[in-house]
Amino acid sequence: MNPLLSRRAFLRNTSLVSAAAAFPSFLPSRVLGQTAPSKKITVGFIGTGNIAQGHLDTLLGFDDVRILAVCDVDKVHRDLAAAKVNAAYGNRDCTAYNDFRELTARADIDAVMVCTPDNWHALNAIEAMRNGKDVYVEKPLTLTIEEGRAMVSAARKYGRVAQTGTQQRSSRRFHDTAEFIRNGGMGKLSRIEILIPANNKYVGANWKPEPVPAGLDWDLWVGPAPFQPYTRQGCHYNFRFILDYAAGQVTNWGAHYIDIAQWALGMDESGPVEVVGDGEFPTTGLFSTATKVDFTCRYASGVALRCRTRYDGVSDGNVRFFGERGWVDVSRSASTASDPALLKEITAQSGKGAVKLPSSLNHHDNFLQAIRTRARPISDVEFGHRTTTVCNLGNIAMQLKRPLKWDPAAERFVDDAIANRMRTRSMRGPWSLV
Amino acid sequence: MAEKSPARPPRVRPENDPFRAYEEQFVASPDPWAEIVKLDHGSDRTFGSTVRAMVMNAEPAQRPAMEKKLIQALAAPGLTAVGQLFVCRMLALIGTAECVPAVTPLLNDKATADAARFALDGIENPAVDAAYRDALGKLSGDAKAGLIGSIALRGDRTALAAIQAIQADAKEPAAVRTAAARAVERLTAKS
Incomplete structure (x- = not known):
């Protein structure tokens, strides 16, 4: 054995x-x-x-x-x-x-x-x-x-x-807010507004290939992406601003805050049905991800989720839920609401509603416990995939600049061949998803 | 019948007119479809961005003409490797069976096979499957492993015997045999 x-x-x-x-x-x-x-x-x-x-x-x-x-x-x-x-x-x-x-x-x-x-x-x-x-x-x-x-x-x-x-998801603040929303604490939800930080790195329009530093296996670093010669500005950390390797702040921060929206909406195994975007992308230079993010998704329930760039220099995002009872806003640093009584209610109602969201106070410990119990962890891969999908829908819509319909069950765009081709990318040999 | 007014003579700006250079540059603005063949690492990609936006926003009726321009670009004199890759990636968005004959020669060359797959992988047409099967015997190493992966993802079971033979060939490098083994598993899996 x-x-x-x-x-x-x-x-x-x-x-x-x-x-x-x-x-x-x-x-x-x-x-x-x-x-x-x-x-x-x-x-x-x-x-x-x-x-x-x-x-x-x-x-x-x-x-x-x-x-x-x-x-x-x-x-x-x-x-x-x-x-x-x-x-x-x-x-x-x-x-x-x-x-x-x-x-x-x-x-x-x-x-x-x-x-x-x-x-x-x-x-x-x-x-x-x-x-x-x-x-x-x-x-x-x-x-x-x-x-x-x-x-x-x-x-x-x-x-x-x-x-x-x-x-x-392993934070009490986000858990309690999401659970409150799921249990109808805000009444019928109408929209969700998410702000994410602007890009925090910039390079000029021009770059040129540089010698690969000793000890860096550049070919393996590039991996499945189209090959591009080494340049220091395009490697560690900054990779996230190059579309061949990442999707910029849409996924870097969006993955966190859209995740809380998906959780609160009960959309962990589904997603929106429409998306429209109007972002701005650099037209030259090394970086290619959106410098201005602005897209809106609509769920079958009618709830609209808008995600856009903030320009106040704050290095955090936030998600604001609007419902019949006003709004609540949650970020890593604070929770605010249209009525402070809502915040007390969120805390008081934790664990008491009909819907009880999984609870974790330590993301690593949750993973280790899941390994021992073979249970699904709090941010199971399906949930992470669905959240990242919303980010990618926004990124695709911002590039195509036209309204797109999305079938969350089939995970395909409806009647848009180009958008559907953007759901995937070919990989450089020998790499493959097979 | 009213007499036509005489044509206005072209305006000639004096040498020191600050708008003269701007005007000359504007008049001489190059065709972005011709400029994309000159792309290089680190070069200005403004014209590439223009073409990309045009491709992405093209109405279905406009796409055949754009595909034709991309096919022509693949045969343009002075086409760089970066330009070639860019064109293939544009074909990945709007390419059809029309571009297969132009892309297939790239598929058979180890140095350009990845770029060719970028163009062809998304095209649901038997001509692509045939080109892929044909290239199996012409490629080696990582390019061959990547091709095998594409065949498996496309679900082309008619390539199964050829891939099984590659899997069993001890002379093939490990990466190719691994790719073949995984492709065989994928192609023989019960759906």
């Missing part, structure tokens, strides 16, 4: 797991004391740059987690990450890989954190799931709509836990 499977079978039968089934929220298991090595969830990281650093720090704090390997096509990043892990554990056991396929092939790794640029998410996660790993995938879940569906299919086919990194 596969030792991993036998260990999981053991874990499924522990009293800890029985408790997990009874109570949806947990204290991190590290507070329970030393975890035997055989019970630890072993983790590998694919992508160790910017966003991965926070995940590394967090998971190193879990007693029931052991990070065995890290992978990055940038040697500087992967060596730093491996050193951080080894320093935390007081050994030299963490293996550093250049190619993610070597990491996913390891039989002793249970779960993989996918923290690569967006155009890599689907390939990294699907390969990991094919090799029996559970996955935590940074947001936005995927670059294209078709990749998202492929990732959901892989999770179901291989029976894997797949958590999307939309961690606002």
